[in-house]
Amino acid sequence: MIIYLAGPDVFLPxxxxxxxxxxxxxALHGHTGLYPLDNAASHAATSASLTIxxxxxxxxxxxxxxxxxxxxxxxxxxDAGTVYxxxxxxxxxxxxxxxxxxxxxYANRVARLQQVAEATDGRLIDAEGLTVEEFGLPDNLMMIHxxxxxxxxxxxxxxAPQDIWHDLASFEAxxxxxxxxxxxxxxxxx
Amino acid sequence: MIIYLAGPDVFLPxxxxxxxxxxxxxALHGHTGLYPLDNAASHAATSASLTIxxxxxxxxxxxxxxxxxxxxxxxxxxDAGTVYxxxxxxxxxxxxxxxxxxxxxYANRVARLQQVAEATDGRLIDAEGLTVEEFGLPDNLMMIHxxxxxxxxxxxxxxAPQDIWHDLASFEAxxxxxxxxxxxxxxxxx
Numbered sequence: 001m002i003i004y005l006a007g008p009d010v011f012l013p014x015x016x017x018x019x020x021x022x023x024x025x026x027a028l029h030g031h032t033g034l035y036p037l038d039n040a041a042s043h044a045a046t047s048a049s050l051t052i053x054x055x056x057x058x059x060x061x062x063x064x065x066x067x068x069x070x071x072x073x074x075x076x077x078x079d080a081g082t083v084y085x086x087x088x089x090x091x092x093x094x095x096x097x098x099x100x101x102x103x104x105x106y107a108n109r110v111a112r113l114q115q116v117a118e119a120t121d122g123r124l125i126d127a128e129g130l131t132v133e134e135f136g137l138p139d140n141l142m143m144i145h146x147x148x149x150x151x152x153x154x155x156x157x158x159x160a161p162q163d164i165w166h167d168l169a170s171f172e173a174x175x176x177x178x179x180x181x182x183x184x185x186x187x188x189x190x
Numbered sequence: 191m192i193i194y195l196a197g198p199d200v201f202l203p204x205x206x207x208x209x210x211x212x213x214x215x216x217a218l219h220g221h222t223g224l225y226p227l228d229n230a231a232s233h234a235a236t237s238a239s240l241t242i243x244x245x246x247x248x249x250x251x252x253x254x255x256x257x258x259x260x261x262x263x264x265x266x267x268x269d270a271g272t273v274y275x276x277x278x279x280x281x282x283x284x285x286x287x288x289x290x291x292x293x294x295x296y297a298n299r300v301a302r303l304q305q306v307a308e309a310t311d312g313r314l315i316d317a318e319g320l321t322v323e324e325f326g327l328p329d330n331l332m333m334i335h336x337x338x339x340x341x342x343x344x345x346x347x348x349x350a351p352q353d354i355w356h357d358l359a360s361f362e363a364x365x366x367x368x369x370x371x372x373x374x375x376x377x378x379x380x
Contacts, residue, residue: 011321013309049325053335074300074316075265081330083270084277088336091281110264119203126264130355131201135239140271145243146278165320 001095001178004060005035006086007069008079012165022171029175033067034059060088065095067174070139070154071164072102076109077139086143096151097177099170100138103156107134152177191285191368194250195225196276197259198269202355212361219365223257224249250278255285257364260329260344261354262292266299267329276333286341287367289360290328293346297324342367 003026009018019035026033036056060066066089070078077083078100090096102109107124110116110132119125124132137144138156147154155174161167193216199208209225216223226246250256256279260268267273268290280286292299297314300306300322309315314322327334328346337344345364351357 008320011323013311013313013315013319013321015321049327049331050335050338053331053339056332057339073320074267074303077264077270079330080267080270080273081332083273084280084330084332084336087274087277087279088281089277090274091278113264121203123203125203129203130198130263131203131205133201137239140269140274141239141243142246142271142274145240146274148240149243149247 001031001065002063003031003033003175003178004063004066004085004089005033006066006082008071008073008082009069009165010036011079018166018168021168025168025172025175029179031175031178034063056085057088060085060092060094063089063094065089065097065151065178067171067178068096068098069171070098070100070143072100072109072139076106076113078143083143086146090146090150095178096147097155097174098143098147098151099155099174101157101164101167101170102160103138103158104160105134105136106139107132107136109138191221191255192253193221193223193365193368194253194256194275194279195223196256196272198261198263198272199259199355200226201269204356208356208358211358215358215362215365219369221365221368224253246275247278250275250282250284253279253284255279255287255341255368257361257368258286258288259361260288260290260333262290262299262329266296266303268333273333276336280336280340283340285368286337287345287364288333288337288341289345289364291347291354291357291360292350293328293348294350295324295326296329297322297326299328 005022016037019037023033068082068086073079114127116126116132124134126132155170157170195212209227213223258272258276263269304317306316306322314324316322345360347360
């Protein structure tokens with residue numbers, strides 16, 4: 001199975017190395033991992049961002065599945081680019097798998113970053129008065145239930161590993177899920 | 191044209207009212223706007239979050255287009271649920287339109303929230319040492335270029351309106367784009 005490896009891993013100082021490790025884990029389980037930085041050589045062009053977009057979209061088209069790293073990134077939710085890619089793959093009918101190295105609920109994640117309070121109408125609200133989604137899920141319900149219905153439930157560790165950006169145990173659990181489920185979920189093939 | 195109205199607007203204290211205003215603007219331009227809270231009556235169920243997911247996905251399936259509110263939400267990027275929906279609609283081949291009431295570049299948005307610096311290897315990095323995408327785009331390149339290639343470029347005001355959550359001028363500009371482009375972009379119909 002060809003698996004697109006989505007995540008803010010590409011923003012790490014050792015982005016290339018972590019992509020290599022992820023692809024290696026895929027190979028150990030009989031799969032092929034496609035990592036966005038595999039196309040890095042072409043990124044020097046003046047229209048670099050458009051080149052990256054097109055190569056990532058082409059990689060997603062050629063993949064049967066996505067494993068998205070939904071560990072919170074610069075806020076309580078996952079990286080926006082990764083979330084876009086998860087949505088795109090769900091829309092294309094591909095197998096959707098993901099993990100988060102932070103198992104905290106979304107409401108708790110928000111509460112770690114800013115004051116939350118109960119409004120007079122009973123809503124849990126943030127400092128700006130906007131509702132804080134409170135379903136006990138680790139992130140926005142759209143991603144969490146997309147995984148439930150278009151692949152397999154979000155994988156989280158029982159507690160956050162010491163190095164949330166380099167611990168690949170939950171990633172490897174996703175790779176294992178790609179095997180058996182593939183037979184039951186043929187995916188979208190053109 | 192049937193347009194799915196995605197955005198963190200559903201988290202506003204006056205979420206129902208802003209949905210009504212958006213649907214009204216759609217109607218004025220000959221379109222039908224579908225707003226996630228149109229299904230609010232059924233949300234009292236114990237499996238409320240799954241009910242919301244299923245009704246939002248059904249709404250997206252029935253729509254020809256999406257107008258996503260990508261105004262930054264609890265961080266430098268757009269709301270994760272909205273971004274998922276934009277990706278899903280792009281994957282389904284629907285017309286993708288979006289606006290952000292904050293025209294600042296992503297790098298500037300990050301710099302407003304935390305210290306950014308140039309690393310010894312030349313990368314712009316945040317306080318955690320993670321690369322800050324710096325293409326002069328308002329948000330992650332995946333969403334911005336998805337709009338360029340699957341719909342119309344992100345609509346932003348020349349400067350942020352006083353009330354970023356209630357000003358609908360850029361939303362209305364998206365509705366106007368839905369008209370003429372619909373003929374050139376027949377979309378995915380099943």
